[in-house]
Ligand SMILES: [Cu+2]
């Protein structure tokens with residue numbers, strides 16, 4: 001790799017009278033398209049990720065609208081299968097996995113670290129283009145020919161369907177490389193570029209979370225690549241590993257697939273947990289409760305996460321012993337997650353809690369993620385899972401974790417760092433209203449699905465028996481309400497770009513380094529090397545009405 | 555109070571309890587749910603209280619301290635761990651019961667194929683409904699002819715994937731007569747959501763009566779063909795008889811006409827064409843169906859007189 005490890009800027013530069021920022025530093029299309037600035041790359045990712053989310057969300061609404069009636073409202077069976085496949089694949093591969101690490105992480109990681117950029121800026125840009133390329137490839141493949149295997153590509157169906165499995169899996173393969181490069185970059189950056197004074201235990205918890213995530217990305221994603229290549233080889237060459245007609249075993253494919261895709265669940269949720277650690281402490285104006293426990297539990301989750309993939313296959317006919325071992329390991333993951341929730345909760349204790357938009361999203365996360373986590377318990381219990389496996393209970397459970405967890409944390413994070421990213425304040429009331437609608441809409445969508453599941457409604461059904469109709473209709477109403485809430489959030493953000501007040505340096509009173517840079521940050525992040533302190537030391541941070549934000553009094 | 559509800563027939567959470575597994579699953583789920591609910595109320599209760607008590611307001615200043623409490627932190631690690639161990643343990647016990655097949659079972663040969671179930675009983679009786687005797691354990695010996703499927707009977711709280719290339723076995727003991735839903739719960743393509751069947755739980759006498767009747771095929775070939783078409787062989791899951799297209803073409807009024815082939819040209823839709831289509835479906839393909847999911851071959855699964863009966867039935871569709 002030819003990229004040079006950039007050291008944090010050491011020469012102190014006197015701030016100019018009207019300091020430029022990274023947005024105005026240079027202009028023109030190429031200055032963005034060829035930028036090596038992690039902040040611009042982060043913003044470009046943000047736009048891409050949000051566009052994917054819009055697409056995935058519209059597909060979700062189509063699915064929900066169709067399920068309004070037991071016989072299906074307007075899609076054929078095949079169309080329905082294609083649309084739920086597209087919804088899942090877009091949300092997983094194009095939205096949730098890159099959302100927090102690639103978009104927010106890229107923007108924040110170097111600044112929080114007090115560095116000028118990531119370790120390999122060119123690699124960073126190339127992962128962005130890999131992502132764009134992979135995304136286009138993937139979408140074109142899926143949209144032109146209609147993939148209908150579900151996002152899991154289970155064999156042998158994926159070997160015999162006429163859909164474009166090979167093209168789509170190649171797309172996933174390319175996206176995987178993007179993910180690996182980003183992870184690698186972040187690991188090297190955190191290991192080598194921390195300024196003097198920033199020890200591991202003085203790192204903001206978001207960085208711990210991203211670090212753990214990056215480790216998973218680097219270790220697990222190659223397995224996905226291998227799986228996809230094997231699938232392609234099986235389809236073209238008939239190597240006889242997954243295809244029962246050639247003495248292969250479809251369950252082997254499931255092992256391969258979930259060996260990546262279960263850790264991927266933690267790629268999706270860990271960074272979100274990192275965001276929540278920041279939001280809970282900054283908006284309670286109090287240090288995080290049990291810093292070390294949260295940091296260690298991130299690492300524990302990353303490690304245990306590698307050992308539990310079998311719980312996706314409890315009914316696939318694995319040996320009893322294997323099944324029982326996977327069940328036991330699954331329960332071990334629940335403990336570090338529980339610890340985190342309690343620590344976040346007690347971060348509020350004796351703090352000064354301001355119910356800003358980011359905080360409301362964080363509190364919504366606490367509520368939803370707790371439900372998501374607790375409903376994992378019956379699914380991990382083997383006897384109950386015989387009944388719940390592949391039903392709507394599972395669907396509701398993972399939407400509470402992935403959407404109520406990751407998406408809500410991501411939104412909270414965007415509202416939290418928006419003033420820093422674009423230099424504008426948004427309408428606070430508007431933001432709070434969006435959080436309220438999202439919260440109500442979300443619960444209305446997915447609470448009924450738990451009951452559908454316990455009553456025996458299988459997932460991935462285009463039509464269903466009439467007795468489930470009422471609960472499905474509730475869920476559909478909820479989905480549209482949720483959609484409205486998300487559009488309100490988008491409206492508030494766009495509105496801020498047009499009419500928003502100029503953001504102060506530190507609007508919320510955060511103590512991590514990004515709140516030391518101006519909003520938006522200058523091209524080089526720090527004009528002089530920042531003084532590294534405790535990231536959760538809120539003493540002396542006081543609101544200054546003239547600034548419109550917080551300043552640190554010595 | 556909810557524990558009482560679980561003993562009734564149909565609860566807020568669950569469908570009827572119709573097998574020996576059901577009470578265990580329901581009871582255990584409710585227990586886990588109430589423990590979870592207790593935690594949830596505790597967490598949300600604290601959350602709401604903290605939101606209120608420590609809210610930002612003029613004249614109030616929180617303390618930035620209070621960052622540790624060893625007793626508390628150990629407490630909330632140990633208590634959830636103990637509960638998790640218990641849930642794991644109970645779940646495993648229940649699971650082992652479900653996996654231990656009794657020796658004196660009634661065996662049913664289950665074949666899953668896109669998108670129909672067929673259930674095989676002694677003396678070559680095949681039906682598209684699962685017939686069981688109440689209070690007698692039954693074992694399913696399952697195979698798939700194409701992709702993954704999964705047999706799921708919500709009222710029995712039982713489910714098992716059917717993986718092609720090997721036999722999967724599961725058992726259950728129905729405890730209540732009646733008719734229940736059976737679903738396919740593993741995604742298997744276009745008509746996954748239509749791949750349902752009925753489970754009929756009989757008393758012993760009813761079952762014997764049904765079995766005696768099922769053993770004698772109808773003497774009228776059209777009737778026999780219809781039975782094979784709609785029930786035993788599952789042709790109806792791909793071919794309608796009312797003109798609508800499912801996966802394959804409909805056979806309404808097709809008999810005696812000409813069929814346009816994908817390779818160009820036409821063939822008469824007659825006895826030989828049907829025979830060839832059933833035994834060697836890929837030999838000729840109707841135009842417009844080149845990309846349709848392939849029809850399975852019935853070579854070795856249909857006897858000669860059964861093919862004749864099917865032909866007789868298809869002929870009869872013309873006159874309707
Ligand atoms: Cu099926």
Ligand SMILES: [Cu+2]
Nearest residue numbers: 738740742746
């Ligand atoms: Cu199915």
